[in-house]
Amino acid sequence: MKVTVSRKAHFNAAHRLYRKDWSFEKNDEIFGKCNNPNFHGHNYELIVSVNGEIDQETGYVIDMKVLKDIIKSEVEDAFDHKNLNLEVPEFQDLNPTAENIAVVIYNKMKPKLDANLDLEITLYETPRNFVTYSGK
Numbered sequence: 001m002k003v004t005v006s007r008k009a010h011f012n013a014a015h016r017l018y019r020k021d022w023s024f025e026k027n028d029e030i031f032g033k034c035n036n037p038n039f040h041g042h043n044y045e046l047i048v049s050v051n052g053e054i055d056q057e058t059g060y061v062i063d064m065k066v067l068k069d070i071i072k073s074e075v076e077d078a079f080d081h082k083n084l085n086l087e088v089p090e091f092q093d094l095n096p097t098a099e100n101i102a103v104v105i106y107n108k109m110k111p112k113l114d115a116n117l118d119l120e121i122t123l124y125e126t127p128r129n130f131v132t133y134s135g136k
């Protein structure tokens with residue numbers, strides 16, 4: 001019997017959407033106001049979902065405290081109050097779109113979980129814009 005355990009978290013961060021190998025005009029055409037060279041910020045809301053079998057001894061799929069600690073070390077400590085383009089190594093050469101941020105979060109968290117657990121990341125960039133990634 002598989003059950004999904006989810007935990008919400010949040011971080012705020014600044015970013016700029018652009019490609020270093022495009023002109024300012026091309027970046028402006030594609031990314032518009034998100035290409036502001038002075039950056040802009042979002043209050044990101046995160047839902048981390050872990051799916052797996054219930055351990056018959058503990059009744060847990062995963063201890064929520066363990067999940068909380070992994071989110072803190074891999075996401076909050078790394079991204080919160082940071083400029084993603086300038087301060088987070090994963091985005092030195094990767095555009096920090098919501099899609100790419102979700103994939104980076106997945107790739108940081110997956111190795112920290114038991115291999116038999118499935119992970120899904122839902123990331124809200126704004127209250128109306130969100131993406132989901134589950135490694136597929």
Ligand SMILES: Nc1nc2c(c(=O)[nH]1)N=C([C@H](O)[C@H](O)COP(=O)(O)OP(=O)(O)OP(=O)(O)O)CN2
Binds near residue numbers: 040096099
């Ligand atoms: N596919 C994607 N499209 C866009 C992304 C993204 O990550 N993936 N990101 C942005 C910008 O980051 C932009 O800052 C989004 O903010 P905004 O346009 O203000 O968001 P809303 O549309 O939700 O705001 P409204 O209040 O509805 O105007 C753009 N596109």
Ligand SMILES: [Zn+2]
Binds near residue numbers: 015034040041042
């Ligand atoms: Zn943005």
